[in-house]
Amino acid sequence: LAVSQPLNCRRTTAGKQHATHRFTPTLALTHAQALVSNLMLTPVPTLNRQEHNTHCFLDDHLIVRRGQCFNMWVDLCRPFNPSCDKLHLELKLGHIPSIRDGTYVIVPIVEEFKKGCWGAKIVEQGQNRIKLCVHSVPTACVGRYQLSVMTHCPGGRFTLPYVPENDIYMLFNPWCKDDCVYLSDEAERAEYVLNDMGRIYYGTKQQIACKTWNSGQFEKGILSACMYVLEKSCTPCSGWGSPIDISRVVSDMVSLHFLLINTLISCWKMKCTYILLHFLVVLRCLGIPARPVSNFCSAHDTDVCLTTDVYLDEKFQLIDHMNRDSIWNYHVWNEAWMTRSDLPSGFGGWQVVDSTPQLTSQGFFRCGPTSVAAIRSGQTFLKHDVPFLFAEVNNDKVYWQRRCDGTFGVVHTEKDVVGHCISTKAVGSDQRVDITNLYKHPLGSSEKSTALETALRHGLRRCTYPLPCAEDVVCEVSLKEDGPCVGKDAVLYINLKNKCSSPRSVTLYSQAAAMYYTGVRKTFLKRDQTCIELKPSECEKSYIFVRYKEHLVDHTSLMLNLFGHVAQTKQVLATQYSFRLRTPDLVIAVSLKLQFNWHATVCLTEKFIPKCHGPQKLLASFDCPQLTQVHGFTNIVVKQHC
Numbered sequence: 001l002a003v004s005q006p007l008n009c010r011r012t013t014a015g016k017q018h019a020t021h022r023f024t025p026t027l028a029l030t031h032a033q034a035l036v037s038n039l040m041l042t043p044v045p046t047l048n049r050q051e052h053n054t055h056c057f058l059d060d061h062l063i064v065r066r067g068q069c070f071n072m073w074v075d076l077c078r079p080f081n082p083s084c085d086k087l088h089l090e091l092k093l094g095h096i097p098s099i100r101d102g103t104y105v106i107v108p109i110v111e112e113f114k115k116g117c118w119g120a121k122i123v124e125q126g127q128n129r130i131k132l133c134v135h136s137v138p139t140a141c142v143g144r145y146q147l148s149v150m151t152h153c154p155g156g157r158f159t160l161p162y163v164p165e166n167d168i169y170m171l172f173n174p175w176c177k178d179d180c181v182y183l184s185d186e187a188e189r190a191e192y193v194l195n196d197m198g199r200i201y202y203g204t205k206q207q208i209a210c211k212t213w214n215s216g217q218f219e220k221g222i223l224s225a226c227m228y229v230l231e232k233s234c235t236p237c238s239g240w241g242s243p244i245d246i247s248r249v250v251s252d253m254v255s256l257h258f259l260l261i262n263t264l265i266s267c268w269k270m271k272c273t274y275i276l277l278h279f280l281v282v283l284r285c286l287g288i289p290a291r292p293v294s295n296f297c298s299a300h301d302t303d304v305c306l307t308t309d310v311y312l313d314e315k316f317q318l319i320d321h322m323n324r325d326s327i328w329n330y331h332v333w334n335e336a337w338m339t340r341s342d343l344p345s346g347f348g349g350w351q352v353v354d355s356t357p358q359l360t361s362q363g364f365f366r367c368g369p370t371s372v373a374a375i376r377s378g379q380t381f382l383k384h385d386v387p388f389l390f391a392e393v394n395n396d397k398v399y400w401q402r403r404c405d406g407t408f409g410v411v412h413t414e415k416d417v418v419g420h421c422i423s424t425k426a427v428g429s430d431q432r433v434d435i436t437n438l439y440k441h442p443l444g445s446s447e448k449s450t451a452l453e454t455a456l457r458h459g460l461r462r463c464t465y466p467l468p469c470a471e472d473v474v475c476e477v478s479l480k481e482d483g484p485c486v487g488k489d490a491v492l493y494i495n496l497k498n499k500c501s502s503p504r505s506v507t508l509y510s511q512a513a514a515m516y517y518t519g520v521r522k523t524f525l526k527r528d529q530t531c532i533e534l535k536p537s538e539c540e541k542s543y544i545f546v547r548y549k550e551h552l553v554d555h556t557s558l559m560l561n562l563f564g565h566v567a568q569t570k571q572v573l574a575t576q577y578s579f580r581l582r583t584p585d586l587v588i589a590v591s592l593k594l595q596f597n598w599h600a601t602v603c604l605t606e607k608f609i610p611k612c613h614g615p616q617k618l619l620a621s622f623d624c625p626q627l628t629q630v631h632g633f634t635n636i637v638v639k640q641h642c
Contacts, residue, residue, distance in 0.1 A: 035085055035151040036160045038075035047071065053175060056194060056218040058611070061165075063223065065173035065287060067138030069113075074149060076128045086152035089120060089134065090159075091145040091168065094237035101238035102141055107134060138178035141240040142170055142286055144227045169223060172243060172287030180339040181243050183289050191427045192289035192337065197617050198280075199425040200273055201294040201432060202517075202555065204329050204578050207483050208296070208421060210432065212619055212633040213277060217285040226285045229253050243288050243338040244369055248384070250286075251355040251366035254279045272356035276332045279355045289337035291424050293352075293435070298331035299395035299418040300519065304387050306394060306455075306462040308417070310576070311408065312401045316509040316563040319402070326519030327418055329557055329578050331392070332356075333367070335424075340371060343382055347371040350438070352389055372438050378451035381458040390455055393419030393439050398465060399563075399574040410465035411572035416443045469569050472500040473534065475508075477560060477577040485582040490546040492560055492577065498534035506532045506573070508564035510544055514551040515559045515578065522553050548581075556581040586620055586632030613640040 048070045049055040054063040064070040089107035097104035110119040113135045124131035145168045149160040174183040174193055183189050196215050203209040233253050239245035283290035302324050311322040333354035340348045351369035367385045380387040397414040422436040441447035476495045484490045498504045512526040557580050564573040616638050622630040
């Protein structure tokens with residue numbers, strides 16, 4: 001910014017029209033004209049970044065958090081004279097900055113800071129320079145501000161020309177008590193804002209697996225990319241001070257971006273995990289505390305009626321064109337921490353924000369922010385999207401069978417089949433934390449009944465169906481230990497129990513299928529029919545082999561559909577058991593020797609220089625058409641080079 005070549009400077013005098021003058025460095029040094037020759041934002045960032053907790057960013061710009069003071073040097077063409085020289089800063093956000101909307105900010109020089117007002121104090125003065133301490137408000141809009149300096153001298157008013165290198169990146173501030181994203185616990189701030197390593201949980205509720213990932217929100221260029229997302233959203237900058245508006249904008253933009261990619265690159269297999277991680281990067285990068293959450297057995301309830309309906313024909317075969325509901329093995333979303341001034345008291349804190357929802361919200365593939373407290377208490381009338389989230393974790397499965405006359409009747413129900421093992425990473429460790437109790441009350445509790453009644457009273461509908469006969473035969477499916485691994489036959493155990501004092505004749509129809517993790521079937525692998533005689537109060541155990549060969553898809557998911565009937569009572573047995581084939585863990589040694597756990601070894605040498613010192617995680621993954629989801633990590637300590 002030093003005036004080392006002819007520049008265009010805008011000069012305004014009282015009673016005259018605006019005029020643009022071209023001046024040289026010689027003219028700029030005269031007392032009658034420009035006072036400021038340079039803005040020095042680079043010598044101070046180290047101190048600014050430490051105080052603002054932005055020291056991890058590798059970008060060169062001044063990166064600060066709102067509601068907190070930051071410093072800058074202003075180089076002058078001559079000594080500053082407070083009696084006749086006046087100076088103020090101007091910050092502009094967006095294409096059409098507005099003072100009313102808070103996107104055009106004038107920062108005056110003041111003696112003392114006032115709460116809720118921008119201001120700058122001269123805290124140090126040299127021969128031809130002054131140091132300013134700038135105070136921002138905790139409600140300031142987040143974004144990339146253009147910075148310029150306006151001076152008032154005896155010769156008129158002058159504006160130092162704008163250059164992109166002086167842009168100021170303003171972020172949310174979880175360390176500021178007056179910011180609506182304030183988080184009181186330092187360990188949680190370190191985890192949910194500053195941590196660039198995390199864990200995603202996937203699989204099934206019986207076989208929970210995890211993957212360590214590097215979000216990389218502090219890498220060079222990522223912050224600029226996040227600002228680009230905001231600027232390309234075409235939403236008013238005046239709303240960028242609200243984490244509620246920001247989360248909806250980013251959710252929409254991230255999902256739109258990946259939908260376009262999926263359209264252009266049809267061979268790329270979309271997974272909600274990828275989009276979740278991109279969304280999480282943007283949230284943490286902008287300063288909103290966020291964490292990924294995995295919901296196992298996640299309902300895709302197309303009509304939000306709190307039931308997942310399964311339709312069978314007279315021969316206990318699935319009627320595909322009628323089975324529009326599904327239960328995903330798992331679904332992942334983000335939670336963001338914020339106050340909710342638009343809701344009654346008590347509904348702030350963690351909010352669900354999902355850029356890969358199973359249904360649209362107001363025509364867009366976005367969801368939230370939805371108060372987790374509202375989901376738990378069944379307050380479905382509160383915004384945003386509480387009914388859908390409530391149904392996603394509170395759902396029964398209802399089995400319908402077609403009768404001889406073509407009508408359908410309910411033959412079996414399963415209670416509370418969704419919203420299990422809701423998981424996130426623990427603060428400060430790699431352990432899994434079960435947060436199901438934050439989303440729903442225990443089954444059978446009075447609080448659970450009250451929440452359901454509240455949801456039904458405010459628009460949700462739920463049908464209850466009486467069963468045609470007593471159910472005295474129980475059917476359960478299980479796996480041995482952690483389940484089979486890829487390459488071996490899948491063995492499932494079926495346990496039939498006769499609870500009455502009379503014998504029972506049971507006919508079972510089993511259908512094994514290769515599945516996508518979203519509950520969509522790829523193909524049937526095996527169909528079978530078995531007749532079993534149960535003595536009074538007898539338990540009968542049997543097993544079934546499933547050979548899958550080349551039919552596996554992503555996440556190596558399989559499902560056993562088990563239907564049947566009892567001859568004596570006409571009772572219908574029905575259950576759908578989802579499971580996955582385990583992939584080998586990738587074992588990593590610091591020497592970078594990679595080893596599979598199953599009869600195959602390969603050594604790889606990869607050289608690179610870590611950018612940051614201190615405790616780090618070394619990640620590795622392996623992928624090929626025959627084997628996916630192979631990954632591992634090890635903890636390392638990077639020493640600073642002397």
